[in-house]
Amino acid sequence: MKSAEWGSYEDAPRLVTDVPGPESLKMLADQDRYETASRTYTSVFKIGVSRARGSTIEDVDGNRFIDFFSGVSVINLGHGFPPVRNAIRDQLDRVVHINEMPTETRMNFLKAFNSTLPAGLKDRSKTMFTVTGAEACETAIELARHVTGRKTIVAFSGSYHGVSGEIISATSNPHYRGYAGIGLRDIAYIPYPYAYRFPFHVKKEDMSAYVGDMLRHMISDPYAGPGEIGGVIVEPIQGEGGYVVPPDDFLPAIREITQEHDVPLILDEVQSGVGRSGKIWASEYTKVSPDIMCVSKSIGEGIPISMIAYRNEYDEKLPPGFHLGTYRGNPLGMAAGNATLNYLRDSSVLQNVRSNGSHILKRLEEFAQDNSYIGEVRGRGYMIAMEMVDDPATKKPGTRRAARIKEYMFRHGVLMHTCGHYSNVLRFMAPLTIEPDLADRGIDILGDALKEVQ
Ligand SMILES: Cc1ncc(COP(=O)(O)O)c(C=O)c1O
Incomplete structure (x- = not known):
């Protein structure tokens, strides 16, 4: 479903400041004063959130991020789905x-x-x-x-x-x-x-x-x-x-x-x-x-x-x-x-998830052909994983490598989360309604991140 009043921000990822931007930093500092130090998500996704639409999130500085995260697989039909x-x-x-x-x-x-x-x-x-x-x-x-x-x-x-x-x-x-x-x-x-x-x-x-x-x-x-x-x-x-x-x-x-x-x-x-x-x-x-x-x-x-x-x-x-x-x-x-x-x-959303999911999986497999630090790519639907290693022979978990890729993606406007026994698995869990071209734009940035961290 895409309409004039709903859908992702078409210009995402849009970065109008360095991220985190000044307003986000102020809000996060204020949050640090009042809220528990045991928070985890804000150590990576360092933004104060203004609003969210479809598969995109706008921060308080006006930056727009692609959401590959869905609030940890909660916002399945997208933010504000009519x-x-x-x-x-x-x-x-x-x-x-x-x-x-x-x-x-x-x-x-x-x-x-x-x-x-x-x-x-x-x-x-x-x-x-x-x-x-x-x-x-x-x-x-x-x-x-x-x-x-x-x-x-x-x-x-x-x-x-x-x-x-x-x-x-x-x-x-x-x-x-x-x-x-x-x-x-x-x-x-x-x-x-x-x-x-x-x-x-x-x-x-x-x-x-x-x-x-x-x-x-x-x-x-x-x-x-x-x-x-x-x-x-x-x-x-x-x-x-x-x-x-x-x-x-x-x-x-x-x-x-x-x-x-x-x-x-x-x-x-x-x-x-x-x-x-x-x-x-x-x-x-x-x-x-x-x-x-x-x-x-x-x-x-x-x-x-x-x-x-x-x-x-x-x-x-x-x-x-x-x-x-x-x-x-x-x-x-x-x-x-x-x-x-x-x-x-x-609707046909589940069918789309299966076919777009296969497309994304294939793209990640293509990345893996050129990058020996990708230990395995696997997934079903929109539960897609890319497991990073530091040594393909021993499968030594690439925890730091995955964290750096996540950080790069954040700085380039994509929120992607990790999971796995060693926090070394990047996971795609975008809303099921993500527009295919937006998903591809985010995956392109993942490709750039892989080259950068290589
Ligand atoms: C498979 C599974 N079961 C249970 C839970 C716990 O859910 P909650 O965080 O709402 O307590 C989670 C949370 O990630 C989960 O992934």
Whole structure:
């Protein structure tokens, strides 16, 4: 959708000052006085934001940036997308907060959401609202533990499920547990089939079976170590772990084993969901239906809302008040979610994401032919990764190199974020509606950055 009143600023990237510009610097200094030093995004994207349109962001100095970042995969349909903005405005005039009481918007959203779910959950599941992605994942593991009566949850290396409460244990980066001052609690890890850095000497095509064998051993052998397994939580495509697309036989293998042993399978679609992979749910690529699914981020297009969908049978085991929260099920978020799901269903946006995503992937692969510091290019839809290394032979992570590329791009008007086990993976996660020529302009700048940092 491009119209006179909506779409990206056509002149982006437009730099009218050096960046950060003087007004941004003043605002950032002021922010430093009042806000926590633990902020991370403003250490790279050093701008005070004035407004945002489509896939572009204008700073307080009048510079316009291309947004390859989407507020970490939240603004999926673009900043100020009219159907979403209008739905939020309309809801704002009706009711903003009403706890669990049904409204027309809530019912429309629940039905629209249900209609998109994987086959095993569609018309066979209940929805429980939460507020953040971490809370959805946290609630999912609590539910799995409750219905099985078993404590240990299996998670995967490279996982990111949030950093609050119990779920922090299922997030693989140990720094977060260190900051929170807790140890690993009732979580057992197995490797994700991350071909570029798989820790065992097995062929790429055997990785899923290998990981499956580890999971089967952990579930079925009482002396395996971690105790009785109450659930498996997995991202269909890893997000913060490095935009890692597993082989297509991975999720089916995990599904088969969990089903065999009656262990709930939790799919965390917080980042990969709502169109980012080129399908509404990334699990659609392999037709795997989980027992519990976690959704957040772009379903609210910037309004905090999250939820889990879970099998009807589990609902029979839940007492009232199993999970509580004042802000669960925000009406503005549901209005946004309804407009988003309808648009994904009725427009050609997902098809565009798949074809433009392939085009971008191809461009990055071309860069890789001339640049040995690009260890791997991978991705699906608009989850596209370029993993930087310092030494192609040893795969020594190119953390500093990725940071310098990110900095170059920022200074030339593109906001691109990193992820990965070593923060060495540049990731393309632009809004799904980004204009193809704008995306190409940003990728050209990535090409320049690669030459500069070479
Ligand atoms: C896959 C996944 N799950 C959970 C979360 C946590 O979401 P939140 O930051 O809203 O707590 C994230 C956040 O990046 C995520 O990528």
